[in-house]
Amino acid sequence: MLQRVVRSTVIERPVEEVWEVLRDFNRHDQWHGLVSRSTIESGLRASQVGCVRAFTLRDGGFVREQLLGLDDRNFRSTYCIVEATLPLERYVATVTLKPVTDRRHTFWHWSSTFGCPRGEELALCKVVGDEVYEAGFADLRRYLSRSRALARGAVGDRGAAVSGAQGEGSSAEPAVQAVALEGYGDARQLQPQTRRLQRLGPREVRVRQTAVGVNFIDIYLRRGWIPELLAPGAVPGMEAAGELVALGSEVTGLQEGDRVAYMGPVPGAYASGRNVPRDWLVQLPPSVEEEMAAALLLKGITADYLLHDLGRVRPGARWLVHAAAGGVGSILCQWGTRLGARIVGTVSSQEKARLARNWGCEHVIVTGEYRFAESLRYHFPEGAEVIVDGLGAAAAGENFQALADCGHWISLGQASGGLEPLAPDLLVRKSASFSRPVAFAYVATRQALQMRAQRLWSALEAGSFQRPSIERFALAQAAEAHLRLESRASSGSIVLLP
Numbered sequence: 001m002l003q004r005v006v007r008s009t010v011i012e013r014p015v016e017e018v019w020e021v022l023r024d025f026n027r028h029d030q031w032h033g034l035v036s037r038s039t040i041e042s043g044l045r046a047s048q049v050g051c052v053r054a055f056t057l058r059d060g061g062f063v064r065e066q067l068l069g070l071d072d073r074n075f076r077s078t079y080c081i082v083e084a085t086l087p088l089e090r091y092v093a094t095v096t097l098k099p100v101t102d103r104r105h106t107f108w109h110w111s112s113t114f115g116c117p118r119g120e121e122l123a124l125c126k127v128v129g130d131e132v133y134e135a136g137f138a139d140l141r142r143y144l145s146r147s148r149a150l151a152r153g154a155v156g157d158r159g160a161a162v163s164g165a166q167g168e169g170s171s172a173e174p175a176v177q178a179v180a181l182e183g184y185g186d187a188r189q190l191q192p193q194t195r196r197l198q199r200l201g202p203r204e205v206r207v208r209q210t211a212v213g214v215n216f217i218d219i220y221l222r223r224g225w226i227p228e229l230l231a232p233g234a235v236p237g238m239e240a241a242g243e244l245v246a247l248g249s250e251v252t253g254l255q256e257g258d259r260v261a262y263m264g265p266v267p268g269a270y271a272s273g274r275n276v277p278r279d280w281l282v283q284l285p286p287s288v289e290e291e292m293a294a295a296l297l298l299k300g301i302t303a304d305y306l307l308h309d310l311g312r313v314r315p316g317a318r319w320l321v322h323a324a325a326g327g328v329g330s331i332l333c334q335w336g337t338r339l340g341a342r343i344v345g346t347v348s349s350q351e352k353a354r355l356a357r358n359w360g361c362e363h364v365i366v367t368g369e370y371r372f373a374e375s376l377r378y379h380f381p382e383g384a385e386v387i388v389d390g391l392g393a394a395a396a397g398e399n400f401q402a403l404a405d406c407g408h409w410i411s412l413g414q415a416s417g418g419l420e421p422l423a424p425d426l427l428v429r430k431s432a433s434f435s436r437p438v439a440f441a442y443v444a445t446r447q448a449l450q451m452r453a454q455r456l457w458s459a460l461e462a463g464s465f466q467r468p469s470i471e472r473f474a475l476a477q478a479a480e481a482h483l484r485l486e487s488r489a490s491s492g493s494i495v496l497l498p
Contacts, residue, residue, distance in 0.1 A: 002090070005125050006111040007133035013144050015099040015106040019075045021140065022095055024198060025053050025067045031143035032136050034058060039201070043277045044266055046198055049231045052082060061085040068092070072233040081114075088124065089115035108137065173197045177498060178271035179478040183232045184224030187479040187486075190236070190270075197275055204275045206246035207260060211294035212269050213239040214473075214481050214494040215327070216390065216413050221267060222482065225418065230267050236478075237269025237496075241284065241293040251278045259284040261293035263301065263449075265440040270478055272498035279446040282453040287461060295327075295470050295493035298439060300456040301449075302412070303332040305442040307339060308455075310410055310435055311386045315340030320376055320384035320402055322391050324361055325352035325491045327468065328412070332388060333359045334465035344379055346372050348488045355491055359466075370394045370416070373401035383407060393417035403432055410435045468492040 011018050021027060026046035029038040038055035040046050046053070047070060054064045062085050069078040075097035081088055093112035100107055110133045116124045178195045200206055217238060221230040230236060241261035244254060254260075262280040284293050307313045313336055321336075323329045324345025333343050337360030345361040347353050353364040363379045365372045370391060376384060383404030389395060392414030403409055409432060411419055422434055443449035459465065469492030473481040477496070484490050 002113045002115055003121055003125055004111070004113050005128045005133065006109070007129055007137070008107065008109045009137040010100065011106045011108055011137075011141060011144070012104070013106055014104060015075055015097050017144065018106045018108065018140070019072075019097055020196060021143070022097070023047060023070060023072065023075075023077060025051060025077070025079070026198065029055060030199075031140050033139045034131065034135065043279075045234075045268055047234065048266060049234075050228065070231065070233060086124065086127065087117050087120065088128075110136070173199060174273065176271050176273040177475060178235050179475060179496075180235050180270075181222060181230060181232055184222070184227075187222070187482040189222060190479045190482065192476040192478075195235075195271070197273060200246055200248050200275055201277075202248040202250040203278050204248045205244055205251055205254065205260075205278055205281065206273065206275050207240065207242045207262070208245045208273050209240045209242040209269070209271060209498050211241045211291040212237055212271075212475065212496040212498065213294040213298055214478075214485060214496060215239070215298055216415065216485065218267075218270075219482055219486060220414065225414070235268045235270050237267055237271070238265075239263040239294060239298045240269040240274065241290040241297070242273075243290075245273075248278070254278070254281070254283070259290060261290070261297045263298045263440070263443065265438075270475065270496065272475065279449070282449060285457050288457060291470055291472070291495055291497075292467060294495045295468055296331075296456070296460070297453070299327040299468075299493065300331055300460075301443060301452045302328050302439050303335055304452050304456055305437065305439070306332060306388060306410065306412075307336055307341075309442065310408065310437060311336075311341075311388075313339045313341050317341045318380045318382070318385045318404065319343045320346070320372075320380075320387045320399075321361075322346045322387075322389055322395065323415070324356040324359070324364065326390070327493045328390070329388075330355070330359050330468060330492065331465050333361050335459055336360070338459075338464040342380075344376055344384065352491055370398055373398040376402040380404075386410065388412055390414075391416050393419055396420070400426065400430075403430060406431045408433045408435065410437065412437070470495055472497055 024046050026038050026040045029035040034057050036056045036058045038053050041052045044051040049067055052066045056062055064083040065079050066082050067079050078094045081091035091114035096109045098107045173196050175194050175196045179190050180193050182189045182191050218236045221236055244256050244258045260281045260283055262276050264280040319341045321329050324333050325347050336343055343361050344363045345356040346365045347356050348368050353366050356364045365375045384402050385404050385407050387399055387409045389399055389411050390413030394416035471494045473496055475496045475498040481494050
């Protein structure tokens, strides 16, 4: 039988102020007296649904909890215990805040259900209700009072000691401008807001971002096509560039003021500042501006692994590259041509066809209806040995027709919708292979990222591809940037400028 523990209280602070503390899944070691130290596993953000916090208690106990839900609109979070020294089984808890009528007070409702060994029900309910919930209410009141006193500069010796113990986790963490996803759907779901950065972790750095890259994966996430990666309320964006302004205690080889760029598997780049793991970073050579790095890093590394790992480019190889005038396509066509590949590109307009020819395409197919196999076969009678496909569902049949025997079909995106699963018997008909790569798997270690980034900068310096043209939007215009990218009218790269 499941036990249920419910506690409520009123906090003498506005709901937004209380929620700012409670929504941070890794901040309870600052305000709850039971918690000694807490970390978020796997480098995820503390507001990322699915993240796991591992923390030790002051009595030596250990707990791992997973964030199951975070609702900024209704001030609600839900989490469960994954592992604990206490025998709390199937423990699920929900924190809900509501503003009191005067808007200066907050009603806090904290509830949980759990199973436990027979005979220990009363003792464990008392631990949860009194030592966790009731003690937490009192501890948060004290924490908020100290924070307000610190902000006013009215802190005595005790307050100064607390501030020093909190270090980078104090309430003075800087606020940044960001763009968040209000809900899945069209570009109007991207809304500017102000957020406060979390305490800097020991292996993290803080970047003052001067340029943020916009990629098609951001659109897929906004539409809700990969819900496990981005939930409503979170911030999109996979890459950015800027200047280091703070380093975690265990970070070496970098210093404040360094110019850097990063790409990471966790969204959150649409902001003027961000804390990121040190292993996501590359330092920028003097010849690469920050805007160029934000426009180039993710797309360029994608081109790198397509050419050197999946496509295994060689002189005379026959390639079909879709969206040949786009961000990845333009780099891939130029670099691949320099390495000896013969490339046919598809584009959506005559103007883009002109660009694609300038970038080395041997033949360009202009199509707005995903018809290209016949024209491709006219130019490459034996078909394309490698197809780089960002089109998705609407082009699937034509891609198979265009593919050579023993060819390799690389599905890089799904602009027209997700592909249906391919039957193995279909591929057998041509002894073909099929890939669905994710760029971040190719830079999973710092060494791999550094190697690929260095190869990218060297190719840029050697003229293997031209510097991409950049379309610039203010950070608050992220919705307009998405519309521009979705329109298929853009060429080159789009960046947001905080």
